[in-house]
Amino acid sequence: MKHTLIFLDTETTGAGPDDRLIQVGYRTTDGTDVNELYSTDRKIDIGAMATHHITESMIEGKPRFVDSPAFEDLKNRFAKDHVFVAHNAPFDVAMIEKERLHVGPVIDTLKIARALDPNEKIESYALQYLRYLLGIEVKATAHDAWGDILVLEQLFYRLLKKIVEETGKSQDDAIDWMIEESKKPTLYRSIKFGKYAGQKLEDVAETDPGYLRWLLGEKEKEEIPDENWLHTLKHYLHL
Numbered sequence: 001m002k003h004t005l006i007f008l009d010t011e012t013t014g015a016g017p018d019d020r021l022i023q024v025g026y027r028t029t030d031g032t033d034v035n036e037l038y039s040t041d042r043k044i045d046i047g048a049m050a051t052h053h054i055t056e057s058m059i060e061g062k063p064r065f066v067d068s069p070a071f072e073d074l075k076n077r078f079a080k081d082h083v084f085v086a087h088n089a090p091f092d093v094a095m096i097e098k099e100r101l102h103v104g105p106v107i108d109t110l111k112i113a114r115a116l117d118p119n120e121k122i123e124s125y126a127l128q129y130l131r132y133l134l135g136i137e138v139k140a141t142a143h144d145a146w147g148d149i150l151v152l153e154q155l156f157y158r159l160l161k162k163i164v165e166e167t168g169k170s171q172d173d174a175i176d177w178m179i180e181e182s183k184k185p186t187l188y189r190s191i192k193f194g195k196y197a198g199q200k201l202e203d204v205a206e207t208d209p210g211y212l213r214w215l216l217g218e219k220e221k222e223e224i225p226d227e228n229w230l231h232t233l234k235h236y237l238h239l
Helices: 046-052 069-079 089-097 109-115 127-133 145-167 171-182 201-207 209-221 227-236
Strands: 005-012 021-028 033-037 083-086 106-108
Touching: 005 046, 005 089, 005 145, 021 069, 021 089, 021 145, 033 069, 083 089, 083 145, 089 106, 089 109, 106 109, 106 171, 109 127, 109 145, 109 171, 127 145, 145 171, 201 209, 201 227, 209 227
Parallel strands: 005 083, 083 106
Antiparallel strands: 005 021, 021 033
8 A cells, every 4th residue: 555544533622613622532553643632721611521421621631633643753754745644634634733733634534424425215324323323343442532533443444345346446446436536525315404304406406495594504514624625516507
């Protein structure tokens, strides 16, 4: 395999534009494992704490991420175009880049899972849902950075195997395809919430385009707008 991969996950003080990372876990295909907590000036939101169970006392006295060996290691890896692999990668990329690092090539296993299910037969593409759907057997705690990358790593290899088997691509070519596919916004085909839950978006666009225009306005107001929903709604509204 010509690519060096970095399977990475972060836990953070929250999900807003001013939130910062407090845990980084990553595993690389050349043999590096890192799982560390970091301090930050930003207080941990109670909602975030309830999800990842990292408290203020747990990060008290810990180094800042920018002062850690992991920061320098990742800085060197990104400079060498090592491939950043994450589930819902834009979130983790944004958190890492807030620390003045510039991420190189990215594979988003969330986008790849969606791309390999064009008819949207899978109910959810959340990491833990895919973990149990695919029978991934690892000893991992959900919403812990290290636990999540253990699942992420196995999910990646399941997706890679599927691409190789279905397309005849080599592993390297399949990884290159995953990188390119991860750059594209996802086009959703159905809606799974609200009054039109379970319906195809092309049908909603025909019967109630006003609802999609309203939804677009709501999505544009979000603190971190979802590029996939913006792309999807503009597509079906012909904007």
